[in-house]
Amino acid sequence: MGEVIVITSGKGGVGKTTTTANIGTGLALRGKNVLLIDTDIGLRNLDFIMGLENRIVYDLVDIVEGNCKPRQAMIKDKKYQNLLLIPAAQTKDKTAVSPEQMKKLVTDLKKEFDYILIDCPAGIEQGFKNAIAGADRAIVVTTPEVSAVRDADRIIGLLEASDIRDTQLIINRVRPDMVKRGDMLSSDDILDILGIKLIGIVPDDEGIISSSNKGEPSVLDSKSKAGEAYRNITARILGEEVPLMDLEDENKILVSLKKLFGRK
Amino acid sequence: MQNEEVLIKGRKSGFELILNPKAPFESILSSIEEKLSAPIFKNATATISFVGRPLSDVEFLMLKKTVLETTKGNFIFEDPFKSAGNSVFDYLNEGEDVVKFHYGTLRSGMKLTSKGSVVVVGDVNPGAEIVAAGNIIVLGTLRGVAHAGASGKVDAFIFALNLNPTQIRIADVFTRPPDDEKRRKITPEIASIKDGNVVINEVNY
Numbered sequence: 001m002g003e004v005i006v007i008t009s010g011k012g013g014v015g016k017t018t019t020t021a022n023i024g025t026g027l028a029l030r031g032k033n034v035l036l037i038d039t040d041i042g043l044r045n046l047d048f049i050m051g052l053e054n055r056i057v058y059d060l061v062d063i064v065e066g067n068c069k070p071r072q073a074m075i076k077d078k079k080y081q082n083l084l085l086i087p088a089a090q091t092k093d094k095t096a097v098s099p100e101q102m103k104k105l106v107t108d109l110k111k112e113f114d115y116i117l118i119d120c121p122a123g124i125e126q127g128f129k130n131a132i133a134g135a136d137r138a139i140v141v142t143t144p145e146v147s148a149v150r151d152a153d154r155i156i157g158l159l160e161a162s163d164i165r166d167t168q169l170i171i172n173r174v175r176p177d178m179v180k181r182g183d184m185l186s187s188d189d190i191l192d193i194l195g196i197k198l199i200g201i202v203p204d205d206e207g208i209i210s211s212s213n214k215g216e217p218s219v220l221d222s223k224s225k226a227g228e229a230y231r232n233i234t235a236r237i238l239g240e241e242v243p244l245m246d247l248e249d250e251n252k253i254l255v256s257l258k259k260l261f262g263r264k
Numbered sequence: 265m266q267n268e269e270v271l272i273k274g275r276k277s278g279f280e281l282i283l284n285p286k287a288p289f290e291s292i293l294s295s296i297e298e299k300l301s302a303p304i305f306k307n308a309t310a311t312i313s314f315v316g317r318p319l320s321d322v323e324f325l326m327l328k329k330t331v332l333e334t335t336k337g338n339f340i341f342e343d344p345f346k347s348a349g350n351s352v353f354d355y356l357n358e359g360e361d362v363v364k365f366h367y368g369t370l371r372s373g374m375k376l377t378s379k380g381s382v383v384v385v386g387d388v389n390p391g392a393e394i395v396a397a398g399n400i401i402v403l404g405t406l407r408g409v410a411h412a413g414a415s416g417k418v419d420a421f422i423f424a425l426n427l428n429p430t431q432i433r434i435a436d437v438f439t440r441p442p443d444d445e446k447r448r449k450i451t452p453e454i455a456s457i458k459d460g461n462v463v464i465n466e467v468n469y
Contacts, residue, residue: 150372153389157371193389193407195369 002033002113004106005237006135008159010151012122014143015172018208020119021049022219022227023139026234028083029219032114035074036085037106039131040121041096044088051078051215052085061089064101070109079220084113094126099133106134124158132159138167139199144174144185149193156196168199170233175204176247200233202226203247269295278311278339281327285317292317293326297334305335313342320379321397321415363398370394370408379415390430396420405450409433418457427453427464437462 007020017040024036038046041061047053058073063086070086077083089096106116120131132138138159142152152169159167171187178184191198205226211218218227219234225247232242269292271282283292314327328341362380372391376382381398392408394400397415399422406424411433413420418435431440432455439462452467 150391153372154391157374160371193387195387 002110002115004110004116004118004134004136006118006120006132006138006164007141008120008128008131008138008155009122009141009148010124010155011142011148014141014148015170015202016122016141017045017049017119018212018217019139019141019170019172019202019230020046020117021217022230023234023237024083024115024117025050025077025080025217026219026230027115027117027237028077028080030234030238031082032238033082033112034084035109035113035116036083036119037116038086038088038119039094039097039102039127040119041088041127042090042093043121044090046119047075047085047087049212049215049217050085052087053215056087059087059089061092061096063105064097070105078215094121094130097130099129102130103134124154128155128158132162132164135164138164139170140167140194140196141170141172142190142194143172144179144187144190146185149185149190153194156194166197168197169194170200170202171198172202173204174201174247199236200229201244201247202229202233203245270299272299275311275313278313281312281314283314283317289323289326293330296327296330300331300334305337307337308335309338311340311342321417322379325416364396369404372408388424388429399423413457421454421456423452423454423467425452426450427455432462434462 007016009016020036024034028034036046036050037060038044039060040046047056052075055075058068060073062068063070063073073086074084075087077085106118109116118131118135121127140152140155142148156167169191171190175184179186187198187201203225205218205224207221207224208218208226211221211224218224219230221227229245232245235242269284269287273280273282281296312331314324319327331339362378364376364378364380364382366376366382366384367386369386370376370384370388370392372389375393375395376384378396378398380396381400382394382396383401383403384394385403387404388394388402388406388408388410390407393411394408395411395414397417398412399420400410400412402410402424404424405426406422406429408429409431410422410429412422413435416435420434422432422434429441431438434455434457437457437460453464454467455462455464457463
């Protein structure tokens with residue numbers, strides 16, 4: 001029996017879809033049977049990020065309206081047989097699906113997968129309600145900006161009110177140089193307000209943009225720092241203890257040399 | 265009597281408004297508006313007392329407001345809460361002494377209200393709101409909006425282990441931290457009204 005995890009944030013553009021794609025691929029790399037579901041109806045992106053947009057025939061709304069069976073809408077990943085995607089519809093909007101329909105679908109499909117990851121749209125309205133229906137737990141994504149943290153707090157409150165507990169946090173797009181200068185919130189500042197367990201920190205990485213454009217999640221790139229962060233997050237989801245990445249290691253040698261020569 | 269929301273009885277120095285204890289409060293207010301728009305009440309000077317129904321702080325304030333707005337009169341309102349042995353007195357005491365507890369962090373978008381006081385065992389995050397007729401105590405960091413004495417009680421206070429709110433309100437006085445304030449040290453503080461302004465004092469144990 002699989003686990004249904006919803007990836008949500010409240011704020012838009014913080015990296016939910018990127019996180020869903022990377023964690024999903026990461027879990028598939030480790031041999032798990034993974035299903036990704038894009039619930040951002042009308043503004044779908046997960047298909048594109050996974051490089052699968054040309055292969056869409058049926059989508060989530062087709063399943064819910066009975067136009068096809070769930071398996072018919074599932075698209076296999078280009079590289080991994082054990083990774084599947086149900087894309088969202090682009091020509092409809094979020095009222096096309098109800099929370100009850102989502103819950104039923106997800107509960108039925110749970111038996112066939114180890115993990116079902118649900119990519120939640122931004123906001124707190126119907127799209128959000130659809131995405132969390134049937135979820136066992138949640139991962140909240142935020143960036144180190146006050147507006148994102150405020151929205152994340154709201155979302156965590158709404159999750160608690162829907163009885164989804166033990167939510168975990170990913171802090172995305174961290175720039176350690178800015179944190180050092182005091183221009184960016186530190187993880188401690190963020191955890192002070194949100195008070196949930198941190199499951200990973202992902203550094204800001206230009207490579208994410210190119211990997212999105214190519215449709216190849218960064219988790220597959222051994223040279224990508226963001227990819228490494230996502231591989232670590234995947235390991236933690238599987239229950240392994242992985243220490244948080246030292247985001248400053250490129251500069252470490254430089255810093256020690258500076259100290260040696262007495263300069264700040 | 266059963267069907268009327270409000271009955272008006274004349275007394276030596278004024279009027280007695282007999283309120284139906286079973287009617288919904290909104291209908292009482294509309295009935296008062298209707299009945300008191302009669303010319304005899306316009307600009308009148310008299311004493312008014314509300315009887316027949318237990319009233320909370322907030323309800324009493326609303327009744328007074330409705331009467332004054334409808335009649336533009338010069339009324340003295342008999343305080344229903346002063347009469348000893350009156351069931352109204354007991355009801356209000358109940359409201360006043362009630363303390364609502366909240367365990368855990370109050371998150372953005374959540375709102376706690378109480379006819380009495382509120383105690384939060386946890387933090388209050390920005391975007392969260394507490395509205396209490398009585399006092400507010402936060403055993404944690406207060407970062408949201410807290411409104412104590414919301415029914416008009418000027419002696420209400422707000423206490424927090426770390427007072428860092430977006431706004432503080434006591435009775436009808438609203439205030440916010442200075443724009444350029446650097447974060448002071450984290451120490452328990454209490455906000456109250458002195459001479460019409462909100463003052464913040466450190467609490468030393």
